[in-house]
Amino acid sequence: MAVCGLSRNAQSGNLRAMKICRDLPSLRAACAGLRTSGRRLGLVPTMGALHDGHLALLAAARSAGADAVAASIFVNPLQFNANDDLARYPRDEDGDLTKLRDAGCDLVWLPPVEAMYPPGSASVIEVAGPSQGFEGDARPGHFRGVATVCAKLFLQTGADIAAFGEKDWQQLQVVTRMARDLDIPILIQPVPTMREADGLAMSSRNRFLNAEERATAPVLYQVMQAVARDITAGVAVMQVLAEGKSRLIAAGFAPDYLALVAAETLEPLKQKSAAPMRLLAAAKLGTVRLLDDMGVVG
Numbered sequence: 697m698a699v700c701g702l703s704r705n706a707q708s709g710n711l712r713a714m715k716i717c718r719d720l721p722s723l724r725a726a727c728a729g730l731r732t733s734g735r736r737l738g739l740v741p742t743m744g745a746l747h748d749g750h751l752a753l754l755a756a757a758r759s760a761g762a763d764a765v766a767a768s769i770f771v772n773p774l775q776f777n778a779n780d781d782l783a784r785y786p787r788d789e790d791g792d793l794t795k796l797r798d799a800g801c802d803l804v805w806l807p808p809v810e811a812m813y814p815p816g817s818a819s820v821i822e823v824a825g826p827s828q829g830f831e832g833d834a835r836p837g838h839f840r841g842v843a844t845v846c847a848k849l850f851l852q853t854g855a856d857i858a859a860f861g862e863k864d865w866q867q868l869q870v871v872t873r874m875a876r877d878l879d880i881p882i883l884i885q886p887v888p889t890m891r892e893a894d895g896l897a898m899s900s901r902n903r904f905l906n907a908e909e910r911a912t913a914p915v916l917y918q919v920m921q922a923v924a925r926d927i928t929a930g931v932a933v934m935q936v937l938a939e940g941k942s943r944l945i946a947a948g949f950a951p952d953y954l955a956l957v958a959a960e961t962l963e964p965l966k967q968k969s970a971a972p973m974r975l976l977a978a979a980k981l982g983t984v985r986l987l988d989d990m991g992v993v994g
């Protein structure tokens with residue numbers, strides 16, 4: 697049975713319909729409808745629990761040339777491993793649908809796990825290069841799950857443009873590499889990180905910070921800004937990174953990494969380079985693992 701519904705925003709009087717699809721045939725038909733007459737379809741892949749960072753991706757897809765925008769909400773079991781708690785991942789389908797409708801989303805793809813991975817599924821996509829190190833080490837198999845689900849989402853929707861947040865810099869590079877390597881005709885549009893007023897990068901996981909941790913959390917961004925400034929100023933990279941890590945530990949973080957890398961390949965850099973550079977950080981605060989990154993001027 698095809699499951700594809702319409703949702704209207706009665707409260708705001710917005711009668712523009714947003715389609716909600718829960719099976720693949722309905723999704724394919726809806727996407728084909730949105731792509732008629734050369735209209736370009738944008739895609740925003742998410743795991744739900746949406747915040748303003750996700751909504752910025754919708755706007756960015758439009759700015760990049762999408763005539764219609766689809767969002768997917770799928771908590772992808774393939775990208776979680778034993779150490780990540782799949783069951784603990786926040787879910788708020790009703791809230792998400794309201795936000796997407798209010799943001800002018802045209803279509804929402806909400807596949808059940810069996811629609812994404814039917815019994816007998818046996819194919820995965822393994823990206824080497826930018827998958828290696830950092831989150832690849834911290835979460836073995838994570839990028840295999842990300843690359844596999846993103847390839848499926850691109851092929852399921854036939855989207856012309858997909859928007860991804862710079863917040864997950866390594867993921868952005870993995871997905872860009874994968875689409876290029878597999879000749880998938882899609883533009884991967886990077887979107888700058890949306891931050892809270894105090895600098896903390898918005899994340900679905902921030903809700904798990906207690907009040908004290910939430911007050912400390914912006915220190916990660918402050919330390920990264922200082923590190924990036926010092927590298928630009930010419931202070932020795934390894935020394936600056938070691939000092940940055942010490943500052944994080946002193947503030948109560950358990951840093952996993954704080955590293956300067958080549959922006960596209962993620963090769964670690966021991967000194968600054970004329971090519972684009974990125975500062976990557978992951979640090980635990982209580983039980984919450986915070987991720988952040990920023991560009992570094994040479």
Ligand code: AMP
Nearest residue numbers: 742743744749860861863864889890898
């Ligand atoms: P998630 O639902 O956490 O898997 O994220 C879905 C998409 O939203 C990914 O492309 C993320 O990089 C992006 N995203 C998450 N947080 C932010 C943020 N604070 N600013 C911009 N994009 C974000």
